[in-house]
Amino acid sequence: LRSSKRQWSISDFDIGKPLGKGKFGRVYLAREIKSNYIIALKVIFKEQIEKYRLHHQLRREMEIQTGLRHPNVLRLYGWFHDAERIFLILEYAHGGELYRQLRKLGHLSERQAATYIASLTQALAYCHEKDVIHRDIKPENLLLDHEGRLKIADFGWSVQSRSKRHTMCGTLDYLAPEMVENKAHDYAVDNWTLGVLCYEFLYGVPPFEAESQKDTFRRIMKVDLSFPSTPDVSAEAKNLITRLLVKDSSKRLSLPKILEHPWIVKNADPMGI
Numbered sequence: 001l002r003s004s005k006r007q008w009s010i011s012d013f014d015i016g017k018p019l020g021k022g023k024f025g026r027v028y029l030a031r032e033i034k035s036n037y038i039i040a041l042k043v044i045f046k047e048q049i050e051k052y053r054l055h056h057q058l059r060r061e062m063e064i065q066t067g068l069r070h071p072n073v074l075r076l077y078g079w080f081h082d083a084e085r086i087f088l089i090l091e092y093a094h095g096g097e098l099y100r101q102l103r104k105l106g107h108l109s110e111r112q113a114a115t116y117i118a119s120l121t122q123a124l125a126y127c128h129e130k131d132v133i134h135r136d137i138k139p140e141n142l143l144l145d146h147e148g149r150l151k152i153a154d155f156g157w158s159v160q161s162r163s164k165r166h167t168m169c170g171t172l173d174y175l176a177p178e179m180v181e182n183k184a185h186d187y188a189v190d191n192w193t194l195g196v197l198c199y200e201f202l203y204g205v206p207p208f209e210a211e212s213q214k215d216t217f218r219r220i221m222k223v224d225l226s227f228p229s230t231p232d233v234s235a236e237a238k239n240l241i242t243r244l245l246v247k248d249s250s251k252r253l254s255l256p257k258i259l260e261h262p263w264i265v266k267n268a269d270p271m272g273i
């Protein structure tokens with residue numbers, strides 16, 4: 001699907017089944033008719049964008065996403081619009097949502113968790129090089145390709161799938177203390193989030209989960225971190241998590257240091273699968 005500047009329109013595509021829906025619109029499986037290329041078509045309603053005054057954010061996010069080329073970042077090939085909708089032409093992730101796999105398995109093996117964390121770290125290092133931060137990473141924004149390779153699939157318009165519980169929307173679970181406190185955040189928020197995800201991949205629940213958002217807020221601010229006795233997780237994995245979930249953002253393990261961490265070196269599959 002050459003991402004040349006040609007003008008796409010809805011008549012270029014056969015629309016298939018809906019993959020998920022969210023506040024701003026839906027995602028459909030689709031096929032570009034001339035090339036038979038399978039893509040995901042994200043439909044965003046203009047009146048929703050206007051209502052939430054998100055024009056500039058959507059445009060910025062789309063410009064960013066189009067410029068990103070990395071094996072672990074979902075491609076945005078292009079976009080087009082009609083009177084009431086904006087259409088994003090996205091790479092189709094055949095494996096679906098990582099979230100669904102995590103729920104199905106309960107928790108991941110140390111090898112699988114380390115492989116996903118290494119892929120995420122490489123994708124984030126690439127994004128940071130391109131001055132893109134805070135990719136709002138949470139399991140619902142992580143997809144898998146046909147080989148099971150992780151793809152960060154968010155540009156702030158994450159969608160909730162029909163089948164998935166909506167516990168995720170509006171959750172604080174993945175936000176770093178400086179985010180939760182609404183302070184200026186920098187690149188290091190993503191390092192914190194990697195710690196949260198690593199914990200959730202290994203235990204099946206996020207580290208600061210609580211009954212209410214208020215309690216989650218308190219647990220994040222206190223960095224109230226504890227490791228359950230089951231599943232049995234290696235000391236190296238706990239060491240990495242502990243070195244990421246640090247309140248002082250300047251003291252969190254850097255992305256390059258994560259890739260050199262013994263647990264990652266020992267467990268991550270170099271092919272990212």
Ligand SMILES: Clc1cnc2c(Nc3ccc(N4CCOCC4)cc3)nc(-c3cccnc3)cn12
Nearest residue numbers: 019020040090091092093094095096159160161
């Ligand atoms: Cl963007 C984008 C690119 N590819 C996808 C995709 N792909 C995808 C593939 C396979 C299955 N499976 C459904 C169960 O049986 C196995 C296959 C789901 C989604 N899903 C979403 C999405 C978005 C929101 C909610 N839920 C899914 C967004 N996507």
